[in-house]
Every structure is written in structure tokens, then in C-alpha cells.
Amino acid sequence: MAVAHVSMPGITGTNLEFADYSFYSNLSDNELMQLAIERSLSDAQSSGPGSQNSNNPAALNMPASPCQAPPSHRCPQQQLEPTACPANPPRETINPKGVCSVSHFVTGSGKRMVAYRRYDGTMQVAPEPEEELEPIVKAILDDDVGTVRLLVKQPGCNLLTPNKDGWIPLHEAAYCGQDQCIKILLRAQPGMVNQRTLERKTALMLAVTMEHLACVERLLENGADPDIANVEKETPLYKACEKENPAIVAMLLNYGASVNKNCIQGWTALHETVCRNNVEICEILVKAGAKVNMANMYGITPIFVAAQSGRVDALRMLLKNGADLNSQAADGATALYEACKNGHEDIVEFLLSQNADANKPGKTGLMPIHIAAQRGNDGNVIGCTYKNARETNIVAMLIPATSKARVRRAGISPLHLAAERNRNDILEVLIEAGFDVNATLSEGHSMMYEDRRSSALYFAVMNNNIDATTMLLEAGANPNLDTFNPLLVALRQGCIQTVTLLVQYGANVNAYIPTHPTTFPAAVMFCLKYLTLLKYLMDNGCDALSCFNCDYGSNPHPPIKTRRNVRYDLDETTEKTCVQFCEVISTETYSHWAGPIIDVLLDYVGHVKLCARLIEHLDSYHEWRCIKEKSMPPRPLMQLCRLKIRKLVGINRLKKICKLPVPPRLIKFLNHQEREREF
Structure with a gap:
């Protein structure tokens, strides 16, 4: 100190x-x-x-x-x-000389501060100097009506001198609710009643904002214009609706306030009142001539606002006064669409009871049932059980009012969206309602995904959602509709439970990928790391013989070209050739598994001749010499007989052979179960 x-x-x-x-x-x-x-x-x-x-x-x-x-x-x-x-x-x-920048801020306790940064990099912080109050302003703030009356009569008193914010004494009196001061000021200078601050607020706007009813009345009696808006084009009537003050609303309307004047975004007083669900003020506005179907700059009408914010009382009032139930916003959304989007079950129920059109799509082509199906969280999220049940009820209410033909024309089914969002409860409701589990995405919707998926089953498998996959397959979903087979997705994820489900319901174990051609089934390529899955595929009819077909045979193989994130040259004239099994197994990822993989495949083929590259792999480890000898002719007669029987009977009939009077030992032999293997 x-x-x-x-x-x-x-x-x-x-x-x-x-x-x-x-x-x-x-x-x-x-x-x-x-x-x-x-x-x-x-x-x-x-x-x-x-x-x-x-x-x-x-x-x-x-x-x-x-x-x-x-x-x-x-x-x-x-x-x-x-x-x-x-x-x-x-x-x-503080001396501002030598200052390169000045910044103002407010502390946590509300104290205004100013920071001066000098050219040398130092900073000095001090309280922001307060503007000295004029005597008449101080008298207004102190509610000293007598002093105000005396100061107004003094020759040097200028009532039109604004402060740094553009406020004159009349604004201070309106803001503080000093109606007697307003009376004195306007008697001395009546022409300043509509003067605005720097934010273009009139004294009337300030009085309405602070809900000073007596001041509002005093200003209106002295000629205040009720339609002068602030910088955001909000009128005093709009502010009164925002404050939910029916007395001020009625007073402004009695003095000629325009009831349909909109703000900078086209929002009217009725929009604001509906959003706050104040039916009393809504009725006052409607009686004063408010247009119930007036849209803002986005095409949103008051009924849309009521549905969006879940205001059922305001919604009833609007419909009673002639609001268009099926009006669409600029993006094509209806009130029903928006209620579904925001999960307002009571609004959806009321709109459907009033025959709202559930088949009007938005500009994205999605209908209300699509929006309801994709909304919400999966069942693993804590605290969402009630929310999911509510949205499931919304879907159930929409199903009778939705045209399945219109859903097909939309190019996307609500089943797709429910499966994508893991909404198993909604998926079950839709399946029970008879929605087509084999509906495919339109080309436009499919192109939005890099893998060009098309079925709801693909979404379920991609999410590794076993319950959804089971429901779809049991309802008749075809596992072979997609370009990239869902079985390949399950194999890539290494989920044996999903793989088993898909194979049991007829998934093609010999599926190929059109964009990446191979000489052998693509399913083999995705399970080379999982020998149990590889054996399961072979047991169910996967083509093992194609893995031993090689264009080079016993001749020397060209070196493997490894390409990582490299596009093919534009001037490349040769056609892209199919990838061979020996090339895949020779990559760094699988080469150390080459012996056991070849050993499994040999159990499902007859006489084959290994190419030079496969022999090279088997010669690289002494322990794999027995696998090489296994491939040499002649193959055992029992092996050849087993292959012949499996081919004649067929895989599907072979699965049912256990029901026939056949020795169990023969069944195990045909299913390659005569001896257990450890991998």
C-alpha cells in the first residue's frame, strides 16, 4: 500500500x-x-x-x-x-498513448474491464471508465420525479442528448418503469417519443421488454408508434408475445399494432405465441386478424411450429381457426413429418385423428414413417427405453395411414432405416405389418454408399446385429441380393454366428465380387485367417477346386506387384486380370498360414496339381512336407468316393441325410467329421 x-x-x-x-x-x-x-x-x-x-x-x-x-x-x-x-x-x-489494441470484457462478477495492449507487447488491465450520468438521468434512476420536473424546466437541459448507447432520458424512464417521468419528459418534448437507440429500440420497445404496463400505456397515449421494429425487425407486439403478457398484447392491438408484421426471418407474433403454447394470446391475435397460414422465409406456418415444438393446445386452436393441416415447408416437410421427426407422440396421434396426410414426402423423398423409423437410439443406450417405446408407438400409428405403394416409389423402405439405426423394436413392428423384407434401395439411394448396398439385411449384417439379421432371415429375406454379398461382410468381421445364420438361409458361399475379380470364391479370401470358418464354408459347398487352378502351373511365376492406394494408369491397355489364389496366399499377410490353408483345401478336392508357387511355400517349412505329399497322386480311394457322393447327393440333401437310416460313421465321413482337427 x-x-x-x-x-x-x-x-x-x-x-x-x-x-x-x-x-x-x-x-x-x-x-x-x-x-x-x-x-x-x-x-x-x-x-x-x-x-x-x-x-x-x-x-x-x-x-x-x-x-x-x-x-x-x-x-x-x-x-x-x-x-x-x-x-x-x-x-x-490509463494513458492510451502507445496502445496498439483495446479490448473490452466482463468479469465473472459482472464488472466491466478494458485491456490495453501496447506495441512492446505488454498489457494493462483496468476497470472500464464509467460514463458520467447526466443529472436528469440520475434523477430518473432514483425515481426523483420532483427533480426531473425541475431539471426539465432549466434552459440548459437537453432531453435529446444521447449517451454512448444512443439512449436519451426517455429511454431510461421507459426501461426503469418511471411512467410519471415519461409524462414529464413527453410534455416538455413530445416529438422524441419514437426516437431510437443505436440498436433501433424505441422507448415503447424497452417498456414492453421490461413489461411495464403503465409506461406502455403512457407512451401509446402520447403517440408512440407500435410498429417500429428493432434491428432484427421485431416489433413491440412480437416482444409482448415473447414475454407472454396478454395485457400488453391487447393494449398494443387496441392502439393499432400490425398483427401480421414479421421479423427478419419472417416470424410473426403468432409464430412466437404458438411456440410458447399460449392459447390465450393466440386467440387474441387471431381475433385481431392474425393469419393462421402465414409462412416465414422457410415456408414454416404456425401449425408447423406447433407440431415441431409439441404444442398440442395451440395446434387444436389453429385447426379450429382454419389452419391448413397439410401445408408444406420449403423443404417439403408437413406438420406430421415434423412431429415424427421430433418424437411428439401426442401430436402425431392428434394429427392422424384429423386425417393428416401421412404419404406426403419431403424433398429428400422420405415420408413421415421413414423419419419415425430412423429416429432414436439403439437399445444399448442407458435411459432411452421410454423414448424408443414412444417412437415405436409412432411407427405403429403411421402404418395404417401409410401407403406401401408410395413407400416402394420412394426408393427406400423404413426397414432400411430401422436396420441402419439398430432399431430392432421398430424393425419387428414393420415386419409384422407386412413390409417387404426384400425391398431394395433405388439406384440414387444405393449410390450414396460406397459398397452399393441395397437390402435391409445388409445393414443388419454390417452393424453385426444378430437379432435384426435373425428377424429378417426368418421373415424371408434373401441373403444374395446385394452386389457385395452380406456373407462376405460377416466373414470379414469374423462373426461365425452371423456366417452360420446366412449360410443356413441360403447365402451363396461361392459369391464373387464384380469389382475385384478373382479365379476363386471371394468368401475364401475373407476367411484365410479363420480356418474354422474356411472349413465351415467348404463343408457347405464352397468351391475348393478353383483355388488350385493356376495359369502358370509348374512354370515360374512373375513377381507379385503390391499396390497400395495406387490407381491404374489411364494409358494402361491391358485388361485387368483376375487375381489367383496363389497370388493372394503369397502376400505377407497370409504366407505364414499357407501350409494349414492348403491342407484344409486338399480335403475337399480330388486329384490336383500344385502350381510352382504353392510348392515353393510348402518347401519353405520342413513341417509342411507332409502336406505336399498329401497332394501327390494318387489320392486315397475313400477321399475320391466321398467327393463323388457329396457331388451326387448335393449339399442341401446331405444336410438332411442324418434323418435317413444311414450309419452314423458314414454320415461323419461324408461331413468330414471322421477325425477332429485342431487349428
Whole structure:
């Protein structure tokens, strides 16, 4: 804390810090204020023309500011961090010279601060200097009507002088609810009733915002225009609806406020009132001529707002007054569409009871049932059970009102969206309602996915949703509709349960990928790391013989070209050749598994000749020599017989052979179960 020094008779000016401070701290508030005034006068005299500081005792003993105190009168800490004297207001003002930027901010306690950043990089923060209040403004804030009346009569009182925010005394009176002050001010200067602040707010707008009914009435009586809007084109009527004050709304309408004037986004007072579900004000506005079908800049009508925000009471009132139930916004959405989107079950039920059209799609082509099917979270999310049940009920209500022919023309089924979002409960409801489980995406919708998926089953398998996959397959879903077979997705994920389900319901174990041609089934390529899955596919009819067909045979093979994220050259003239099994198994990923993979495949083929590359792999490990010998002719007669029987009987009939009077040992032999293998 800085030490103040005061001249005292009989005391020298040296080493008087503690004595001076003791005297200074014992002064009363009035004495301190008088001392500050004397000091201020002495500073002014010492800095004036012709004055000399050496002849002024006050100048010798009282520094102009703590930072300007003589060095001998400062302690070391004060020299480093000069602070203002607590009993010597006002504090030192910041000199803005040399400042490169100024920023204003508000502290957590609401105190306004200003930061000055200088060219040398230093920053100084201080309280923002408060604007000095005019006497008449101070009188208004103090509700001193008598002083206001006296000041208005003074010749030098200018009622039109604005402050830094463009506020005049009339604005202050309206904001503070001083209706008597408003009366006095308007009597003295009636033409300022509609003057605006920098934010283009009139005194009427401020009074409505603060809900000062008496002030609103006083201003309207004195000619305030109720239709003057602020910078966002919000009128006082709009603000009154926002504040849900029916008395002010009625008063503004009685004084001629325009009921259908819209804000900068086309929002009217009725829109705002409907959003707040205030039926009383809605009825006041409608009786005053509010248009119930007036749309904002996005084509949104009040009934759309009611459905979007779940305001059933306001919705009933609008329909009773002739609102268009099936009006569409700019994006084609209807009130029913928006209610489904936001999960308002009661709104959906009411709209359907009023015969709302459930078959009107938006511009995206989706209908209300699509939006309801894709909405919500999967069942694993905590706390969403009630929400999911509510949305399932919405779908159930929409099903009778939805045309399945219109759904087919949409190019996407709600089954797709339910499966994509893991909505098993909705998926079950839709299946029970008879929606086609084999409906495919239109080309436009399919192209939105890189893998060109088309069936609902693909979505379920991609999400590894076993329950949804089971429901779809049991309902008759075809597992072979997609370009990229769902079985390949399940194999890539390594989910044996999904693979088993798909194969049991007829998935093609010999599926190929048109965009990546191979000489062997693509299913083999996706399960080379999972020998159990590979054996399961072979047991169910996967073509093992194609894995041993090689264009090079016993001749030397060309080196493998590894391409990582490289496109084919545009001037490439040769056609893209099919990838062979020996090329895939020779990659770094699978080469160390080559022996066991070939061993499994040999159990499902007869006489084959290994190509040079496969022999090279088997020769690379001593333990794989027996696998190479296994491939050499002649193959055992029992193996050849087994292959012949399996081919003649067929895989499907072979699965049912256990029901025939055949020895169990023969059944195990035909199913390659005569000995257990460990992988």
C-alpha cells in the first residue's frame, strides 16, 4: 500500500513515513475528502504557468500520484508494483498513448474491464471508465420525479442528448418503469417519443421488454408508434408475445399494432405465441386478424411450429381457426413429418385423428414413417427405453395411414432405416405389418454408399446385429441380393454366428465380387485367417477346386506387384486380370498360414496339381512336407468316393441325410467329421 505524506507543523520532511501514515489513517471520511481536494488544487497550481514546485509546500510533501512519489519516499515493493492510495481517489487513469489494441470484457462478477495492449507487447488491465450520468438521468434512476420536473424546466437541459448507447432520458424512464417521468419528459418534448437507440429500440420497445404496463400505456397515449421494429425487425407486439403478457398484447392491438408484421426471418407474433403454447394470446391475435397460414422465409406456418415444438393446445386452436393441416415447408416437410421427426407422440396421434396426410414426402423423398423409423437410439443406450417405446408407438400409428405403394416409389423402405439405426423394436413392428423384407434401395439411394448396398439385411449384417439379421432371415429375406454379398461382410468381421445364420438361409458361399475379380470364391479370401470358418464354408459347398487352378502351373511365376492406394494408369491397355489364389496366399499377410490353408483345401478336392508357387511355400517349412505329399497322386480311394457322393447327393440333401437310416460313421465321413482337427 502506498504511503501518503502530509505536511505537519513541527515535523521535518525526512523519515516521517510511519508518523505521517498514522496521522493519515486516523482522519475521518470528510477530512480525507477535504485533503484530497486540497491536494488536487495544489497539483493544479504547481503545474500551472509561472508556478514553481519548490515554493509549494504541498507539492513537496504530497505527490501527484503514488507512481510519481519521490524515490526516497517509496519502499522497494512500491517501486516494482505501484498501486493507488486507498484514501486518495480518483485512481490514476490509463494513458492510451502507445496502445496498439483495446479490448473490452466482463468479469465473472459482472464488472466491466478494458485491456490495453501496447506495441512492446505488454498489457494493462483496468476497470472500464464509467460514463458520467447526466443529472436528469440520475434523477430518473432514483425515481426523483420532483427533480426531473425541475431539471426539465432549466434552459440548459437537453432531453435529446444521447449517451454512448444512443439512449436519451426517455429511454431510461421507459426501461426503469418511471411512467410519471415519461409524462414529464413527453410534455416538455413530445416529438422524441419514437426516437431510437443505436440498436433501433424505441422507448415503447424497452417498456414492453421490461413489461411495464403503465409506461406502455403512457407512451401509446402520447403517440408512440407500435410498429417500429428493432434491428432484427421485431416489433413491440412480437416482444409482448415473447414475454407472454396478454395485457400488453391487447393494449398494443387496441392502439393499432400490425398483427401480421414479421421479423427478419419472417416470424410473426403468432409464430412466437404458438411456440410458447399460449392459447390465450393466440386467440387474441387471431381475433385481431392474425393469419393462421402465414409462412416465414422457410415456408414454416404456425401449425408447423406447433407440431415441431409439441404444442398440442395451440395446434387444436389453429385447426379450429382454419389452419391448413397439410401445408408444406420449403423443404417439403408437413406438420406430421415434423412431429415424427421430433418424437411428439401426442401430436402425431392428434394429427392422424384429423386425417393428416401421412404419404406426403419431403424433398429428400422420405415420408413421415421413414423419419419415425430412423429416429432414436439403439437399445444399448442407458435411459432411452421410454423414448424408443414412444417412437415405436409412432411407427405403429403411421402404418395404417401409410401407403406401401408410395413407400416402394420412394426408393427406400423404413426397414432400411430401422436396420441402419439398430432399431430392432421398430424393425419387428414393420415386419409384422407386412413390409417387404426384400425391398431394395433405388439406384440414387444405393449410390450414396460406397459398397452399393441395397437390402435391409445388409445393414443388419454390417452393424453385426444378430437379432435384426435373425428377424429378417426368418421373415424371408434373401441373403444374395446385394452386389457385395452380406456373407462376405460377416466373414470379414469374423462373426461365425452371423456366417452360420446366412449360410443356413441360403447365402451363396461361392459369391464373387464384380469389382475385384478373382479365379476363386471371394468368401475364401475373407476367411484365410479363420480356418474354422474356411472349413465351415467348404463343408457347405464352397468351391475348393478353383483355388488350385493356376495359369502358370509348374512354370515360374512373375513377381507379385503390391499396390497400395495406387490407381491404374489411364494409358494402361491391358485388361485387368483376375487375381489367383496363389497370388493372394503369397502376400505377407497370409504366407505364414499357407501350409494349414492348403491342407484344409486338399480335403475337399480330388486329384490336383500344385502350381510352382504353392510348392515353393510348402518347401519353405520342413513341417509342411507332409502336406505336399498329401497332394501327390494318387489320392486315397475313400477321399475320391466321398467327393463323388457329396457331388451326387448335393449339399442341401446331405444336410438332411442324418434323418435317413444311414450309419452314423458314414454320415461323419461324408461331413468330414471322421477325425477332429485342431487349428
